[in-house]
Amino acid sequence: MALQNTSRAHDLSPSAGVRQIGNFIAGAFVPAASGRRFEKRSPLDNRVISSIAEAGHAEVDAAVGAARAALDGEWGRMSTEQRVSLLYAVADEITRRFEDFVEAEMADTGQPRHVMTNAFIPRGAANFKVFADVIKNVPTEAFQMATPDGTGALNYALRVPKGVVGVVCPWNAPFMLMTWKVGPALACGNTVVVKPSEETPNTATLLGEVMNAVGMPKGVYNVIHGFGPNSAGEFLTRHPGVNAITFTGETRTGAAIMKAASEGMRDVSFELGGKNAGLVFADCDFDAAVDGIFRSSFLNSGQVCLGTERVYVERPLFERFVAALKAKAEAVRFGRPDDPSANYGPLISHEHRAKVLSYYKKAVEEGATVVTGGGVPQMPQDLAEGAWVEPTIWIGLPDTAAVVKEEIFGPCCHIRPFDEEAEAVTLANATDYGLATTIWTTNLARAHRVAARIDVGIAWVNSWFLRDLRTAFGGARQSGIGREGGVHSLEFYTELRNVCVKL
Numbered sequence: 001m002a003l004q005n006t007s008r009a010h011d012l013s014p015s016a017g018v019r020q021i022g023n024f025i026a027g028a029f030v031p032a033a034s035g036r037r038f039e040k041r042s043p044l045d046n047r048v049i050s051s052i053a054e055a056g057h058a059e060v061d062a063a064v065g066a067a068r069a070a071l072d073g074e075w076g077r078m079s080t081e082q083r084v085s086l087l088y089a090v091a092d093e094i095t096r097r098f099e100d101f102v103e104a105e106m107a108d109t110g111q112p113r114h115v116m117t118n119a120f121i122p123r124g125a126a127n128f129k130v131f132a133d134v135i136k137n138v139p140t141e142a143f144q145m146a147t148p149d150g151t152g153a154l155n156y157a158l159r160v161p162k163g164v165v166g167v168v169c170p171w172n173a174p175f176m177l178m179t180w181k182v183g184p185a186l187a188c189g190n191t192v193v194v195k196p197s198e199e200t201p202n203t204a205t206l207l208g209e210v211m212n213a214v215g216m217p218k219g220v221y222n223v224i225h226g227f228g229p230n231s232a233g234e235f236l237t238r239h240p241g242v243n244a245i246t247f248t249g250e251t252r253t254g255a256a257i258m259k260a261a262s263e264g265m266r267d268v269s270f271e272l273g274g275k276n277a278g279l280v281f282a283d284c285d286f287d288a289a290v291d292g293i294f295r296s297s298f299l300n301s302g303q304v305c306l307g308t309e310r311v312y313v314e315r316p317l318f319e320r321f322v323a324a325l326k327a328k329a330e331a332v333r334f335g336r337p338d339d340p341s342a343n344y345g346p347l348i349s350h351e352h353r354a355k356v357l358s359y360y361k362k363a364v365e366e367g368a369t370v371v372t373g374g375g376v377p378q379m380p381q382d383l384a385e386g387a388w389v390e391p392t393i394w395i396g397l398p399d400t401a402a403v404v405k406e407e408i409f410g411p412c413c414h415i416r417p418f419d420e421e422a423e424a425v426t427l428a429n430a431t432d433y434g435l436a437t438t439i440w441t442t443n444l445a446r447a448h449r450v451a452a453r454i455d456v457g458i459a460w461v462n463s464w465f466l467r468d469l470r471t472a473f474g475g476a477r478q479s480g481i482g483r484e485g486g487v488h489s490l491e492f493y494t495e496l497r498n499v500c501v502k503l
C-alpha cells in the first residue's frame with residue numbers, strides 16, 4: 001500500500017484523488033495495526049483530500065521505541081559536527097523540495113501561495129540551519145575552585161540530550177512550528193516523536209522523506225498521526241519513554257499535557273494562546289501602522305498566535321485608522337492558494353469556522369458596532385463548501401466583553417480609542433495571556449517605555465512577526481512556559497551535567 005506518494009506534487013484541483021498518509025516510524029511509512037484511518041478535508045471546498053492512518057498505542061510504543069533505539073545507536077555516538085552536517089543536509093533537501101512543501105501545506109491549510117513561499121516554508125529550512133549553528137558555537141561554562149589541600153578542582157559543564165522528545169503541534173503554521181522544535185531538539189542530540197495536528201498531517205510526513213533522503217539514522221525522526229484526547233496526542237504525552245514534551249497549541253490543551261507530563265516528572269516547553277494587543281499612537285507613521293495592524297490581525301486568516309485581536313488607537317487617529325483598516329479588510333480577494341487573482345484563504349476547518357462565527361454572533365449580542373464583515377462571504381460554486389469567513393472589525397465593545405477577553409483565532413479585531421499612554425498600557429495588560437504586542441509610534445522614548453511595561457514575551461515596535469531566530473521566543477502568563485530560540489532552546493533540549501575534577 002502506498003502510504004506516502006513521493007513522486008506526485010500535491011494536486012489542489014477538485015478532481016485530485018485522496019492521498020494516503022502513514023505514520024513514519026524508524027524510517028518507514030507504516031499503517032496502523034488497528035486499521036483505523038481518519039479523513040482530512042480541504043478547507044477550500046470540504047472535499048476529502050487525505051486518508052490518514054491513526055496511530056494507536058502500538059504505533060506510539062513503536063515510535064518511542066525507535067527513538068530510544070536511535071539514541072543508543074549511531075545517532076547517539078555522532079559528534080556535534082556530524083549532527084550539524086546532517087542538519088544542514090536536511091535544510092538543503094527542504095530547499096530542494098521547496099515546491100512539494102509549499103503544495104503540501106497549501107493543500108492542508110488553504111492559505112495563499114505567497115504566505116507559504118515568503119514566510120512559512122523558508123522558515124522550515126532556517127529552523128534546522130540556525131540551531132545547527134547555535135550548537136556548534138555555544139561554549140559551556142567552567143569554574144576553577146580552591147580545595148583545602150591546595151591542589152584545587154576544575155568544574156566544567158557538559159550539555160547532554162534530554163533523550164526522546166515528544167513534539168505536539170498545532171495546525172496554523174504546521175511546518176514552521178514543527179521544525180522550530182524538531183530543529184533544536186535534533187541539534188542537541190535528542191530524538192523526536194512528532195504528533196502533528198490532525199488537520200495538517202502533510203508536511204511532517206513529507207519531512208520523513210527528507211530525513212531518509214539525507215541518510216538520517218532511522219528512528220531519529222518519527223511521526224505519529226491522530227487526535228488529542230484518547231488518541232495519539234495523549235498516548236504520546238503519557239508515554240513513560242518520553243523524556244520531555246514540547247507543545248504549541250491552546251492553553252487548555254497545555255494544561256492537560258502538563259498533567260500528563262507530571263507523571264514521571266517530564267519537563268515541558270509550552271507556546272500557548274494569546275489575546276494580543278496592538279497599540280497605535282497618534283505620532284505613528286500612519287500608513288505603516290495600518291499595514292502592520294492589517295497583517296497582525298488578518299495574516300493567515302487571523303490564525304497566528306502572535307496576531308492582534310485587540311487594537312488600541314490614540315483618539316485623534318481613531319476614526320481615520322478604523323476607516324483605513326476597513327478599506328484594507330474589504331479589499332481582500334478570497335480564492336484558491338494558486339489563483340493569482342486571489343490573496344486570501346479560508347479558516348482551517350468547518351469546526352473552527354463555527355467557533356469563529358459564534359464569536360461574530362456574540363460580538364453583536366455584546367453590543368459591538370460591526371465596521372466590516374461579520375459573516376461568510378459569497379463564494380463561487382466550486383468553493384461554496386469551504387470554511388470561508390469575512391475579515392471582521394468591531395468597535396464599541398466594553399472592556400469586559402468576551403470578544404475582547406477570549407482568544408478567537410480568526411480574522412477579526414476590536415478597535416478601541418485611548419487618551420493616555422498609561423491607559424493604553426493598562427488596557428494592553430488587561431488579559432490573562434501575555435504572548436506578544438505590537439507598538440506603533442515614532443517617539444522612540446515612548447516605544448522603549450511602553451515595550452518594557454507590557455507583560456508579554458515578545459514586544460514588536462513598528463513591526464510585527466519580524467523574527468531573528470537567535471532571540472528568546474515564548475509567552476508570559478497563560479501564553480506559555482519557557483523560552484525557545486537561539487541558546488534558549490538549549491536550556492530545554494539539553495541537561496547540563498557538571499563534571500567536577502579534583503586536581
Ligand SMILES: NC(=O)c1ccc[n+]([C@@H]2O[C@H](COP(=O)([O-])OP(=O)(O)OC[C@H]3O[C@@H](n4cnc5c(N)ncnc54)[C@H](O)[C@@H]3O)[C@@H](O)[C@H]2O)c1
Nearest residue numbers: 169170171196197227228233234249250253271272273305
Ligand atoms: N504561542 C505560540 O507560539 C503559538 C503558536 C501557534 C499556535 N498557538 C496556539 O495554538 C492554538 C491553535 O492550534 P490548535 O487548535 O491546533 O491547538 P490545540 O491545542 O487544539 O491542538 C494542538 C495539538 O495538540 C493535540 N492535542 C489536543 N489535545 C491533546 C491532549 N489532551 N493531549 C495531547 N495532545 C493533545 C492536537 O491533536 C494537536 O496536535 C491557538 O490557541 C494558538 O494561539 C500558539
Ligand SMILES: O=C/C=C/C=C(\O)C(=O)O
Nearest residue numbers: 172173180304305306467
Ligand atoms: O502562530 C504562531 C506563530 C509562531 C511563530 C513562531 O513560533 C516562530 O516564529 O518561531
